[in-house]
Amino acid sequence: MADSNRFDGKVIVVTGGGSGIGEACAALFAARGGKVVVADLNLEAAERVASEIGGEARAVHVDVADPASVEAMVRFAVETFGRLDVAVNNAGIGGEANPVGSYSIEGWKQVIDVNLNGVFYGMRYEIPAMLANGGGVIVNMASILGTVGFANAPAYVAAKHAVVGLTKAAAIEYATAGIRAVSVCPAFIVTPALDQASERRGEAGHHRAPPGQADGYAKRSSGARLLLGV
Secondary structure, X not given: OOOOOOOOOOEEEEEOOOOHXXXXXXXXXXXXXXXXXXXXXXXXXXXXXXXXXXXOOEEEEOOOOOHXXXXXXXXXXXXXXXXXXXXXXXXXXXXXXXXXXXXXXXXXXXXXXXXXXXXXXXXXXXXXXXXXXXXXXXXXXXXXXXXXXXXXXXXXXXXXXXXXXXXXXXXXXXXXXXXXXXXXXXXXXXXXXXXXXXXXXXXXXXXXXOOOOHHHHHHHHHHHHHHHHO
C-alpha cells in the first residue's frame, strides 16, 4: 500500500521557511520526497535550510508583503520544477505589544501587510499555478489567536482571524477545481518569532522550551500540522 504521507514528485513552496515552523515543515516535506522551495525574506537563512534538508530543495527570496515578490516566488517554483502542488503560507510577524487605543498605525499596517495580505498574495498566484496542473493543496498558517481574543496584539489577532475567513472562502470557490485550501491554528510553539514576541511583551523566557529542545518542539508541531493540513 502506498504511503499517503509521502510527497514524491510533489513541488512544495514554504514561505517563512528559513526558521521556526516553516523550516521544520520544509525539512519534513523534503524527508518525505518533496521538491521544496524554501522562501524567506532572509535569503541566507533560506539557503541554509535548503542546503541542510537536501534533496532537490531550492532557496528563493520573498517579501510576502510585496505582490510582485510573491508572484516571482511562484514563477521561480514553476520554472524550476515545472509545476506547483502544495503551498504553505507560513510567513508572519508578531508585531508590537500595545492595546488598540495606542497601537501605532504603522505597526498595524505592517502586521496586516505580512500576516494577511501576504497570505492573499500567496493564494492569488499559487492558485493559477495549481489550476494549470489540475489542482493542489494550500495550507495557510493561522493561529489559535485566529479563533480567540488576546490582549495587546490586536493586529495579529485581526489578521489571523481574517486568514481563517479567507481560507474558508477559497476552499468553497475552488473545491470543484481540485484545490483544497485549509488553515491550521497552532497554539504557542517555541520558535525564534515567539521568543521575539515574548520579549516585546516583557515575558522573555515564559514560553521557552527546555535547553536543546526548541527544534524538537517545532518539528513535532509541524509534523502534526502537515498531516492534518495536507
